[in-house]
Amino acid sequence: MAGRDFEVSAYDLQSLNMLVGLKWTGKSHLAKSLLLGLIKHGGGALVFDINDEYSSLHLGKDRQPRKEYKDKVQALAPGVNLKFPLKAMGADVFLNFMEAVGVSDTSLAALSDKVQEIGEENLTLSELRTAIRSVETRIRGALERRLKMLEDTKLIDDKAQASVLEDLLKQLDQGNALIINLKGKTKIAMRTTVQVVLSKVTRLLDEGVLAPMFLFAEEAHMYAERADLEDLVTRMRHLGAWQFYMTNTPTSLPELVVRQTDNIFCFHLSLPDDIRYLSPASGMDDQTLAKIVKALPPRQYLAVGRVTEDYPFILKTRELDVITAGETRLRFTKP
């Protein structure tokens, strides 16, 4: 049967949204469809893309730029065309990074003192290296190794303008999509990039410099801790960062995220634990939800929440005339 349009208001997507389902069922396709709809309506969006699936969304199937999305999608590769000076990272995020890569409390305290001595405005990798020469040898060795790890991410460029991130993020106000391509990055590089970008977005939203925007996070557990996600959900939605979480592992998201979800788009799921975990967001008991989502064929999904007046609808993904898949390198090209 041919599909017919089912319209949802972008207004109702200004909320916490979750797209879940097993691999290859269509959740990323729907996320792209929603993203393109938001761009078309002037809603700026920041996308954390772990599989490089969003960078070519402005291109038609003929690989030519589509008129309506031309100059609307910008792909940023951390360490390539997304670099920032250490001072733009901020002392808090920098110290968080050092803690995450295993710097002990004692070393962290010594480092924190050095950061304060230098001052956030003058913070550079070379200033830090000079400053830690005066700490005791055992601590110095540990700190130097961790600074090398940060350097290896290629994210830090102390010659870059301090405002480089702000200038990029201000594109969101023009209704553009900024795609942060995390494909192939180490966990440390992913986590650092996301923390730096989100801390900058939070500040700009808080200061009213940036208009409310949308955030798309694919498999967020791969680059954000549960506590960070909880903070994101409770704090950023009040600042005007409306979020979409896409995952095939719903239990990887904190329970708070599930309970706060306003719209859920659920593709085929089969594991009882996943279904039980999601049922509070669907407004259904887990047995009823299980009967519905287990029966969903690929490219069909259950939509329920503000966008559907809290009524559960079974909908289909629609064809998109843009490049939606990432490039997968295959050794065998035929079954």
Place this chain on the structure above:
Amino acid sequence: MLELTCSVPSGEANMQLLRTEGDFIILVYNPAREQVRVGESIAIIDRRERHGVVVQVVETSVPDLPGILLNIIRREATETEVIRHRAEDMAERYHAVENMKYARARIMRELQVGAEGGLHYERWTGYVPSRNVEFQTISERDLIGALRASRA
């Protein structure tokens, strides 16, 4: 507005209300005449009471009445073709009964039929219709339109 895609059309449906279980209604239908899909919404309207409910199908199954089950087991256990000593129309009727289907549907909203025949969607209050009812499938577009109108 952003566009997604849906596929169920609105129209009359031919089925029977078998029983209710809390906020679930069990419908029985002949799959040769009706196609019922999980997720589909059906309005069940008692015209006399001008009242009804909207249900959503969450599961379809086949009847497990003892007579039917026993007959299936007998048929499988018998090595040779069973010779039925029944009138032809009785055999057909029996076959049709055996092939009926159930739909388990959850009550989602209550309906009030307006003076002009229009349907008003309300929160379910616990009302269940009698068995003297009409069935109507509701398309997703009609349903979301009505739900949005009732919010406004």
